[in-house]
Amino acid sequence: MIFLIPFSYAQKKEISQAQEFIKSRKSLDKAEESMRKLLKDSVNRSNIKIYLTLAEAVRAQYEQGNEKLYLKEKYDTAALFITAHKMFEAYESLDSVDARPNEKGVVKIKYRKRNAEYLNTCRNNLYNGGMYFALNKKYDTAYRLMDTFIDCVRQPLFSGCGYREDAPLNKAAAYFTLYCGYKMQDPAKALKYETLALQYDKRHEFALRFVAEVYNMKKDTANYVAMLTRGFNEYKDSPYFFTRLMDYYNGVNKLDSAFVTVESALAHNPGNELFLFAKSNVLLNTGDYEGCIAVCDSLIARNDTLADAYYDAGVAYINMAFNLEKTVRASKATRTKLLSYYRKALPYMERYRALAPEQKDKWMAALYNIYLNLNMGAQFEEIDRMIRNS
Structure with missing residues (x-):
């Protein structure tokens, strides 16, 4: 008792002093600091x-800042948003104690x-x-505010407000948590509201891209390919999904899947040069x-x-010669x-060399074989020197 009495008195004094500060708005x-202590x-x-x-100390700070902005007085906008976030955290902590x-x-x-x-x-x-913070590339701070905004849905404090998780602004906030999590290279944060983020129609294509990139970041190949497939099916004209899906299928030698994908793309847009080139590449790889x-x-x-069209055609003829x-x-x-x-x-190969002179590793070997077999002495000697000096 001897120890507790002075301690209790000091505690009450600190609370009383803090409340005086709040009343006077000074x-x-x-x-805030004394209460946190x-x-x-x-x-x-x-x-x-x-x-x-x-909570009241932080609220008073928020209201002061809001008033200054309203009156167009000098005040840091970022500080207001940070204070708003602190206020929500303070009131949510208060509510958890109030509900005991x-x-x-x-x-x-x-x-x-x-x-x-x-x-x-x-x-x-x-x-x-x-x-505001996302636009200013403060992704960690932006994430925290958007996360708290969405989290209000599950907070008991707001149980009487009728918040719905699938409200339009929640979907938008979920998209920005995905974006910020991706920018921070933090898969867990990026995917926290994945389902909700993918419901944001205004940025749906970009949401699919970011989710795919995050799964790739995690080395989760199954979900990465699933997301690319979904993106391709929904946005066939987007080079992003098509090229990455084709790269994956070609890389793991799933040429049947690559062919099905390119045929689906061409059925949608028969004249698309990217799709046609991809088909030429698949046909080359399948023989x-x-x-x-x-x-x-x-x-x-x-x-x-x-x-690349010249290159594929040239390689096709060379492979026919090899076979x-x-x-026979x-x-x-x-x-x-x-x-x-x-x-x-x-x-074909000489034209490819003219169009892509920097791609020496591709055209030097091809032209070496062509000049050798056609007995083109001067051209062969040039390529031979290039290969020996490379």
Whole structure:
């Protein structure tokens, strides 16, 4: 008792002083600081007066800042949003203590209704603050505000406000948590509201992209491919989903799946150059060289500067020559046909070299074989020197 009496007196004095600061609207930061200091001691964590005083101190700061902005006085907008976030946290902590059962096991909630009504008028500033910080690339702060905005739905404090998780602004906030989590390279945060974020129609395509990128970041291949597939099915004209899906299928040698995907794309848009080139590439990889050349020729007829179309056609002819060497016994007729493939490959590969001079690793080896087999001495010597010096 001797020790507790002075301690209790000091505690009451601090609360009383803080309340005086709040009434006078002066030294509000000191009032907040003193209450937070008291709450660091576990003995004080059941004292509702401390939580109430803390919440009121932060609320007074918020109202002061709001008033200054309204009157167009000098004030930091970012500070207002940060204070709004602190205010919600303070009132949610107060509510959790207010909702505890008393010594008889009875719950008598005293402050919830009035606090919820007040905070309901301020809640959109959490969203506005999240947008503000996201635009200023303060992704961690933006995430916290948007997270708190959405979390109001499950907070008992707001149980009487009729908040719905699928409300339009919640979907928008969920999208921004996805975006900020992605920017922070934090998959857990990015995917916290994945389902809700994907319901945000205004940024649905981008939401699918970010979710795909996050799964790729996690090395979760199954979900990455599933998200790319969903994105491709919903946005066939988007190069993002198509190219990554094709890269995946080609990379793991799922050429049947790659072919199905490219045919689906071409059924949607038969004249798309990206889709046509992807088809030529799949045909090349599956060994349908004549089909590949036909597609490449159709592409070149549309646009004679498509370097990769020349490359695929040239490689197709070279591969036809290689296959002939492997499967048919040497004869004059065979040799004539073999040389005809190299002659046909020549203009394609030389044109590819002219269009993509930096891609030496691709055209040097191809031209080496062409010049060697066609006995083109000067050209062969040039390529041979290049290879030896590379």
